[in-house]
Amino acid sequence: MPVTMKDIARELGVSIVTVSKVLRNHEDIGDETRKRVLDLVKELKYTPNLAARGLVTGRTYLVGLVVPDLLHPFFAQIAKSLSGALLKKGYCLTISTSEDDPDLEERELERLLGRRLDALVIASSCTNPAAFEDILKQGPPFVLIDRHFVSLDSNYVGIDDEAVGVLATSHLIDVGCKRIAHLRGPENSPGQGRLKGYLDTLSKRRMSASPQYISSPRRVDVQSRESGADLMRQLLKLDPPPDGVFCYNDPMAIGAIHAIHEAGLRVPEDVAVIGSGNLHYDSELRVPLSSIDQQTELIGERAARLTLSLLESKVRPRSKTIILQPELVVRASTERGPQTK
Amino acid sequence: MPVTMKDIARELGVSIVTVSKVLRNHEDIGDETRKRVLDLVKELKYTPNLAARGLVTGRTYLVGLVVPDLLHPFFAQIAKSLSGALLKKGYCLTISTSEDDPDLEERELERLLGRRLDALVIASSCTNPAAFEDILKQGPPFVLIDRHFVSLDSNYVGIDDEAVGVLATSHLIDVGCKRIAHLRGPENSPGQGRLKGYLDTLSKRRMSASPQYISSPRRVDVQSRESGADLMRQLLKLDPPPDGVFCYNDPMAIGAIHAIHEAGLRVPEDVAVIGSGNLHYDSELRVPLSSIDQQTELIGERAARLTLSLLESKVRPRSKTIILQPELVVRASTERGPQTK
DNA sequence: TTGAAAGCGTTACCAG
DNA sequence: CTGGTAACGCTTTCAA
Numbered sequence: 001m002p003v004t005m006k007d008i009a010r011e012l013g014v015s016i017v018t019v020s021k022v023l024r025n026h027e028d029i030g031d032e033t034r035k036r037v038l039d040l041v042k043e044l045k046y047t048p049n050l051a052a053r054g055l056v057t058g059r060t061y062l063v064g065l066v067v068p069d070l071l072h073p074f075f076a077q078i079a080k081s082l083s084g085a086l087l088k089k090g091y092c093l094t095i096s097t098s099e100d101d102p103d104l105e106e107r108e109l110e111r112l113l114g115r116r117l118d119a120l121v122i123a124s125s126c127t128n129p130a131a132f133e134d135i136l137k138q139g140p141p142f143v144l145i146d147r148h149f150v151s152l153d154s155n156y157v158g159i160d161d162e163a164v165g166v167l168a169t170s171h172l173i174d175v176g177c178k179r180i181a182h183l184r185g186p187e188n189s190p191g192q193g194r195l196k197g198y199l200d201t202l203s204k205r206r207m208s209a210s211p212q213y214i215s216s217p218r219r220v221d222v223q224s225r226e227s228g229a230d231l232m233r234q235l236l237k238l239d240p241p242p243d244g245v246f247c248y249n250d251p252m253a254i255g256a257i258h259a260i261h262e263a264g265l266r267v268p269e270d271v272a273v274i275g276s277g278n279l280h281y282d283s284e285l286r287v288p289l290s291s292i293d294q295q296t297e298l299i300g301e302r303a304a305r306l307t308l309s310l311l312e313s314k315v316r317p318r319s320k321t322i323i324l325q326p327e328l329v330v331r332a333s334t335e336r337g338p339q340t341k
Numbered sequence: 342m343p344v345t346m347k348d349i350a351r352e353l354g355v356s357i358v359t360v361s362k363v364l365r366n367h368e369d370i371g372d373e374t375r376k377r378v379l380d381l382v383k384e385l386k387y388t389p390n391l392a393a394r395g396l397v398t399g400r401t402y403l404v405g406l407v408v409p410d411l412l413h414p415f416f417a418q419i420a421k422s423l424s425g426a427l428l429k430k431g432y433c434l435t436i437s438t439s440e441d442d443p444d445l446e447e448r449e450l451e452r453l454l455g456r457r458l459d460a461l462v463i464a465s466s467c468t469n470p471a472a473f474e475d476i477l478k479q480g481p482p483f484v485l486i487d488r489h490f491v492s493l494d495s496n497y498v499g500i501d502d503e504a505v506g507v508l509a510t511s512h513l514i515d516v517g518c519k520r521i522a523h524l525r526g527p528e529n530s531p532g533q534g535r536l537k538g539y540l541d542t543l544s545k546r547r548m549s550a551s552p553q554y555i556s557s558p559r560r561v562d563v564q565s566r567e568s569g570a571d572l573m574r575q576l577l578k579l580d581p582p583p584d585g586v587f588c589y590n591d592p593m594a595i596g597a598i599h600a601i602h603e604a605g606l607r608v609p610e611d612v613a614v615i616g617s618g619n620l621h622y623d624s625e626l627r628v629p630l631s632s633i634d635q636q637t638e639l640i641g642e643r644a645a646r647l648t649l650s651l652l653e654s655k656v657r658p659r660s661k662t663i664i665l666q667p668e669l670v671v672r673a674s675t676e677r678g679p680q681t682k
Numbered sequence: 683t684t685g686a687a688a689g690c691g692t693t694a695c696c697a698g
Numbered sequence: 699c700t701g702g703t704a705a706c707g708c709t710t711t712c713a714a
Contacts, residue, residue, distance in 0.1 A: 002479055004691060015701045020693065028699050045479055047455040051392040051401060052691035055706045060392060070421045071414065080411045083438055092456065094435040097424055114388040115433065138343055138386055254625050284595050286627055345707060356685045361709065369683055393707035396690045
């Protein structure tokens with residue numbers, strides 16, 4: 001059994017309250033007593049029971065994070081930034097993965113509510129925000145990241161997904177691609193935003209967006225690479241096949257490149273490929289991958305800052321939306337040298 | 342304010358105890374009452390306060406995980422497996438990162454002890470187990486992963502690090518390398534074990550282990566790639582330079598390959614390179630990387646199973662050590678075709 | 683089948 | 699400066 005304040009108090013012949021005050025640096029305790037308490041605390045290696053404290057103060061110093069997949073470097077980075085920032089302020093982070101399954105996610109959220117978290121950060125796998133309405137009412141303040149819901153007014157930190165689509169598609173046009181395909185993402189805000197950026201850019205630049213050039217995977221965040229390869233194989237059967245591909249994420253792009261090589265074609269000469277995410281190993285790939293940087297680290301940092309502001313404010317502040325701008329990173333997979341007509 | 346059992350009880354005109362019993366499926370409650378309670382619970386979306394429950398039952402249903410770096414796919418995988426397995430049994434996982442800093446780690450551990458976790462899983466950054474002695478006494482049962490301490494009898498799940506060194510070094514010898522270098526890891530059990538496997542294999546095969554061929558990075562788990570490149574550059578200045586390199590981990594190997602190319606040499610013709618970890622993108626690299634598979638998923642799974650057994654046993658069971666066997670995965674970075682003399 | 687009382691480890695409030 | 703008392707939300711024990 002761990003040491004409690006009661007043990008300390010009994011041993012020293014003082015009251016529990018006195019011990020409690022010393023531990024929280026209350027002013028009104030005599031130096032002598034304070035020292036005696038502190039010494040014994042150290043000797044017995046006493047650590048306050050945070051659950052008990054939380055029960056009376058109403059604060060648990062626990063923050064929850066729900067992501068689809070910790071193996072995905074994007075979410076791992078978020079988890080890392082968030083964890084680092086919160087730890088510094090004395091909060092613990094508890095992490096759940098939803099495996100991109102809305103049902104699992106909802107059950108996780110319920111479990112987390114039982115913990116009476118002080119705040120919640122979610123990259124939701126849900127396609128509609130019904131589950132969040134409940135949280136909004138009963139649960140702690142929360143921050144959405146990466147994915148959001150247009151119909152739900154909430155705190156949100158993410159990237160400008162339309163800009164991602166615009167940057168990628170414009171770049172492919174700039175390097176001379178004529179038939180640009182899109183391996184699209186899921187039916188959530190990033191998937192839809194990037195698709196919109198792609199479509200808008202094509203029409204603005206007076207290029208046709210043939211529906212057969214837009215390809216949807218069954219599952220995206222898990223097994224992206226396999227989906228990318230599969231979808232690309234289909235696209236290459238078309239006549240004419242695309243000469244440029246914008247992929248929803250980098251793993252899909254890696255899969256696509258794999259399929260292109262498999263078909264005996266070259267990247268970028270026959271087909272230029274660009275992804276999104278700018279993973280840290282993109283530059284070391286067989287064909288170094290052009291990508292759209294998603295400012296992952298910054299998203300984590302901002303999410304952490306926003307979460308801390310929620311934690312520290314007395315009232316529930318107005319929802320805040322932070323949209324970061326993506327950046328084009330050009331590597332070999334789209335470097336076609338002089339414009340080929 | 343969240344709904345409490347008191348609210349339910351008052352509303353229904355029953356006692357709190359009755360509500361409590363219904364929620365925990367106690368037998369001795371009338372069907373009528375049970376139904377009324379259950380209905381209201383659902384209507385009010387009541388969720389039990391786990392902290393309060395934990396205070397009286399002594400179990401928090403919280404498990405802690407401490408890893409050096411969540412961005413490292415190895416630890417991300419562990420976190421994912423562990424989280425998945427524990428969640429299924431009703432436990433939450435709280436994750437801390439130590440950034441490979443023993444001081445930070447110790448502070449984290451103390452904070453976690455305050456949470457009165459039911460169990461703890463640690464990939465420790467400490468070089469001596471002093472901090473763990475305290476936990477052993479006061480804290481919850483714990484499982485070490487990846488790194489362990491010879492002087493500390495504890496639960497442990499990891500790979501046979503000597504075998505990693507043996508497999509990698511033997512393979513380099515088998516493909517005809519004559520001067521085999523080792524970019525070694527840190528001063529913990531994996532670093533030392535792999536070094537030992539390397540040295541033992543060389544002497545067994547009657548090859549000399551020149552000290553200058555053994556290179557130590559300053560920091561390993563962070564910035565492995567940069568260290569790998571730096572160390573390799575030094576090695577290439579030697580006369581004669583090595584013609585085979587066994588790297589502590591895959592990112593270091595990627596950095597090493599980078600440096601080799603930079604020097605105008607070829608992989609594997611001039612220098613064969615093998616890493617360890619078998620990261621999921623190894624096959625898509627510029628030079629697909631030979632590696633030693635570390636059974637990451639299995640480690641996570643076994644760690645989860647061992648942790649659950651600790652959680653479910655009444656008494657503290659005898660320490661258990663689980664050592665998994667690594668496997669050689671050959672790719673282009675060591676494929677030299679017919680033996681070159 | 684139900685509930686009253688005690689207690690888990692802590693803090694808030696107020697009296698001495 | 700110090701400490702008694704009540705309370706946080708829940709479970710356990712035992713009596714009705």
